[in-house]
Amino acid sequence: MTLINTPTANGVLAADLLTTRSETAKAPYWNRALPESERIADLLGRMTLLEKARQLDLYMGEHFVDRMRNHTMMALDARFDEASAEALLGDAGVGAIHDLYPPTSEVPNAVQDWLRRTSRLGIPALFAEEALHGLCTPGNTAFPQSIGLASTWNPALIEKVGAVVGAEMRSANIHFAFGPVFDVARDPRWGRTEETYGEDAHLVARIGVAFIQGMQGETLASDHTAAAEPKHFAGHGAPEGGRNTAPLHAGPREMAETMLPPFEAAIRECGVLGIMCAYHEIDGVPCAANGDLLTGILRDQWGFEGMVLSDLGAIRLLLERHRVAADPADAVRQALTAGMDMQYYDFDHKVFEDAIIDGVESGKLTIEVVDQAVSRVLRLKFRLGLFENPKIDTTLAARVKLSAEHRAVNLQAARESICLLKNDGAALPLRKDFARIAVLGPNASQARSGDYSSSGAGDAISLLKGVQSAVSPATEVLFADGTGASVSASALPEHWLSHEGGAGLRAELFASVDMEADPLVRRVDSTIDFNWVAALPAAGMPVDGFSVRWSGTLAPDITADGFLSIPPQDIMHVWLDGDLVLSSWEPGAPLQKPISLVAGRSYALTVEYRKMSGGASVRVGWAAKSGDLEAAVALARSADVAIIALGEPPGISGEGMDRSNIDLPKDQMQLLKAVHATGTPVVVVLMNGRPLTINWAAEHIPAIVEAWYPAEVGGEALAEVLFGDYNPAGRLPVTFPKSIGQLPLTYDHKHSTEARYVDLDWRPLFPFGHGLSYTQFEYSNLEVQPVESVATKFTVSVTVTNTGERDGDEVVQLYLRDVVASVTTPVRLLKAFERIHLKAGEQMRLSFSLGHRELSLIDRNLNRVVEPGAFEVYVGGSSDATLTAEFRIVE
Numbered sequence: 001m002t003l004i005n006t007p008t009a010n011g012v013l014a015a016d017l018l019t020t021r022s023e024t025a026k027a028p029y030w031n032r033a034l035p036e037s038e039r040i041a042d043l044l045g046r047m048t049l050l051e052k053a054r055q056l057d058l059y060m061g062e063h064f065v066d067r068m069r070n071h072t073m074m075a076l077d078a079r080f081d082e083a084s085a086e087a088l089l090g091d092a093g094v095g096a097i098h099d100l101y102p103p104t105s106e107v108p109n110a111v112q113d114w115l116r117r118t119s120r121l122g123i124p125a126l127f128a129e130e131a132l133h134g135l136c137t138p139g140n141t142a143f144p145q146s147i148g149l150a151s152t153w154n155p156a157l158i159e160k161v162g163a164v165v166g167a168e169m170r171s172a173n174i175h176f177a178f179g180p181v182f183d184v185a186r187d188p189r190w191g192r193t194e195e196t197y198g199e200d201a202h203l204v205a206r207i208g209v210a211f212i213q214g215m216q217g218e219t220l221a222s223d224h225t226a227a228a229e230p231k232h233f234a235g236h237g238a239p240e241g242g243r244n245t246a247p248l249h250a251g252p253r254e255m256a257e258t259m260l261p262p263f264e265a266a267i268r269e270c271g272v273l274g275i276m277c278a279y280h281e282i283d284g285v286p287c288a289a290n291g292d293l294l295t296g297i298l299r300d301q302w303g304f305e306g307m308v309l310s311d312l313g314a315i316r317l318l319l320e321r322h323r324v325a326a327d328p329a330d331a332v333r334q335a336l337t338a339g340m341d342m343q344y345y346d347f348d349h350k351v352f353e354d355a356i357i358d359g360v361e362s363g364k365l366t367i368e369v370v371d372q373a374v375s376r377v378l379r380l381k382f383r384l385g386l387f388e389n390p391k392i393d394t395t396l397a398a399r400v401k402l403s404a405e406h407r408a409v410n411l412q413a414a415r416e417s418i419c420l421l422k423n424d425g426a427a428l429p430l431r432k433d434f435a436r437i438a439v440l441g442p443n444a445s446q447a448r449s450g451d452y453s454s455s456g457a458g459d460a461i462s463l464l465k466g467v468q469s470a471v472s473p474a475t476e477v478l479f480a481d482g483t484g485a486s487v488s489a490s491a492l493p494e495h496w497l498s499h500e501g502g503a504g505l506r507a508e509l510f511a512s513v514d515m516e517a518d519p520l521v522r523r524v525d526s527t528i529d530f531n532w533v534a535a536l537p538a539a540g541m542p543v544d545g546f547s548v549r550w551s552g553t554l555a556p557d558i559t560a561d562g563f564l565s566i567p568p569q570d571i572m573h574v575w576l577d578g579d580l581v582l583s584s585w586e587p588g589a590p591l592q593k594p595i596s597l598v599a600g601r602s603y604a605l606t607v608e609y610r611k612m613s614g615g616a617s618v619r620v621g622w623a624a625k626s627g628d629l630e631a632a633v634a635l636a637r638s639a640d641v642a643i644i645a646l647g648e649p650p651g652i653s654g655e656g657m658d659r660s661n662i663d664l665p666k667d668q669m670q671l672l673k674a675v676h677a678t679g680t681p682v683v684v685v686l687m688n689g690r691p692l693t694i695n696w697a698a699e700h701i702p703a704i705v706e707a708w709y710p711a712e713v714g715g716e717a718l719a720e721v722l723f724g725d726y727n728p729a730g731r732l733p734v735t736f737p738k739s740i741g742q743l744p745l746t747y748d749h750k751h752s753t754e755a756r757y758v759d760l761d762w763r764p765l766f767p768f769g770h771g772l773s774y775t776q777f778e779y780s781n782l783e784v785q786p787v788e789s790v791a792t793k794f795t796v797s798v799t800v801t802n803t804g805e806r807d808g809d810e811v812v813q814l815y816l817r818d819v820v821a822s823v824t825t826p827v828r829l830l831k832a833f834e835r836i837h838l839k840a841g842e843q844m845r846l847s848f849s850l851g852h853r854e855l856s857l858i859d860r861n862l863n864r865v866v867e868p869g870a871f872e873v874y875v876g877g878s879s880d881a882t883l884t885a886e887f888r889i890v891e
Helices: 036-046 049-055 082-089 106-118 146-151 155-171 191-195 201-216 252-259 261-270 291-301 314-320 328-338 349-362 367-383 396-400 404-417 463-470 629-638 666-677 695-700 711-722
Strands: 057-060 096-098 126-130 176-178 231-233 274-277 307-309 419-423 436-440 476-480 497-499 505-510 521-525 529-531 546-554 560-565 571-576 579-583 592-597 603-611 617-619 621-624 641-647 682-687 703-706 777-785 794-802 808-818 829-838 843-850 869-876 883-889
Touching: 036 367, 049 057, 049 349, 049 367, 057 349, 082 106, 126 367, 146 191, 146 201, 146 404, 155 176, 155 201, 155 396, 155 404, 201 252, 201 261, 201 829, 231 291, 252 261, 291 328, 307 367, 314 328, 328 349, 328 367, 349 367, 404 711, 436 463, 436 629, 436 666, 463 476, 463 641, 463 711, 476 629, 497 505, 560 579, 579 592, 629 666, 641 666, 666 682, 666 695, 682 711, 703 711, 777 808, 777 869, 777 883, 794 808, 794 829, 794 869, 794 883, 808 843, 829 843
Parallel strands: 057 096, 096 126, 126 176, 231 274, 274 307, 436 476, 436 641, 641 682, 682 703
Antiparallel strands: 419 703, 497 546, 505 521, 505 546, 529 617, 546 603, 560 592, 560 621, 571 579, 571 603, 777 794, 794 843, 808 829, 808 869, 869 883
């Protein structure tokens, strides 16, 4: 195989580097006894520019298997397609591969074998996947969504969670996790709030570091650990208006105080070798081209040695949305020069790789920048041990995934994540021997996991199943949805769709978004249900900037009231009989529309989809109206108690699911008020991804439980809490506002924000750190030693007593206030916490240390300093803690 005469880093022609593979196998970079730096330098010196550019590119796994992924996310019988890989890569290797299905080790092993045999230098591939709260492929443990994991306030437990995720990843030969999310969530309108660990930098850091430590273990070069990649760097959790990718309005001090500390902790404490860059801009500079952020802070200040991956399309956004780049080559140059190392489906591979090669040859991009980026990718591969052990034991997954030990960790995480928000008159726990219990609502019969979720074991336990298993044999458990369908829907049934030539819809695929030229591909699709984030709709289509038009006839075989729906990402339009009924682009057009279908009637159906950048699920969904409000109310009226599962169904929380209000959906409020009016005692269970404005429920319903998205064993954990087998102790990692108009509203606000509105006070509905128990805890004997000192080391001690009649957990929280400072400081800041277990009547003395980091602030010169003066410490069970003491640092 002949190589083109491309200059390498040292100016040598590629043709001069031709060696036999047997000679290459003896090269120093294969010698594990040599220092890592020498191995990287040796390998860099042997690489062509194309091989270097290839290491900076992330490829879709779809290209490496022998079937196109259309209606089915994956096929378990898919095999490595060597011919396709050869045609795509030649012998220049590949940097990383993402979304490689099926989720087993056989295909990754085969790819690694092929790379070792056929690529010129034998560099192994890095396999990557989403793993926020479990490896995001079917058949892996699905833990509670991240916001629920944060609600445990238990880093020791979260470290076990991370270890499970890492072990299940590596058993599938997946090395690199896209996560966890280290964004500090400051606006709950933002759909990705559910993926975060909350609104406080300290809590995010402690929970996130624990997760990473579990995932990465003692070494990355093992068969049970994986590399973490905290995201999105930085400040992605506070976008303007709560809209994903919108600008962040924060000065350098707020960045240093609130947005950056979790990432710094991940680097300094965990040695992470991956960071994902964010989409948005900060003060006019997009993160993807921000050298001060990606190099100045990340590398120069913190000593980060790893690679920075673009979030999907972030480099492309420099060109298309931020408009700071003139063309793809300019966007790639800006990103790499700033400190980006790898693209993530930003540009077509040839466009991206040619931008690097042409940039170096023209002098617009220095070889030093390219070599630096390549060395960071190679460092991660060396640390993972991929040059020595690129494959994994194919029998490992069967012993690891969904094991009894992993399920036990999952169940404990679900238990500890549940927050009891309200329990007036000891409404909970419930008796198990009621004659009739009504379980109602749209979240009752489904196990909710949130976005980026594995399907788990396939036998997930809903709230309804959990209640049915927990009650006495004589108890009758009644169920009704009571609300109707949600955005969550199945694709249009195939047998409803036809065109003039037969079954299915006529599809026209265009290589542009304007649909003006002739279609590149014409075909028939049985329905509209695709995932084109990581797969192309047809060979030869561009990654972005394409469009599809479907046309034909919708002829239902049933008469039913229901809902048509489309996902909110990208641009979709749906016409029925010439009327635009759904649109994710036209202002004011709905994403979901009630519709009455008549059996035997034919409707002219036209659907247009335009993929601009990024990507999403492409679906036209149908859901028959399932909720009968009158039936649900009748069941409630006949029951001893009604458990109503409300919150956010799929389609209104998660990535791209930003909301202009955070109320419960109208149909849920209608159900709740109607059931309450029956006089039957009501318990509300919330499953949602963000704090909600639930003022009416908080005023009228005696018991409210926040479960977030508790995933596959959540129903079992919820039943344990509801019937008193487990004493809840989850604590809110976010503030619950009373109104959208209060936003942003966080516990660590400044003193100057404490002013009421004309129509509402500024206080929250439920404060950060809030959570009740079936027992009571008393705090006493708060002491600070020393009371006054020139040093910056203090010890805070407090006694906690379980004064109730039940054993239980308490989350002891310590907050600090700098009384007078050179810059404005929050009313209080979380500095330490510990989850403890106390038996009824038991007492425990706890001590917390406060040092330089806890006592410091960012001064007017942007230096982290400890200023002399008075400090107030607050200790208790929430951010509203009132037990206080004062100490002083003297000059």
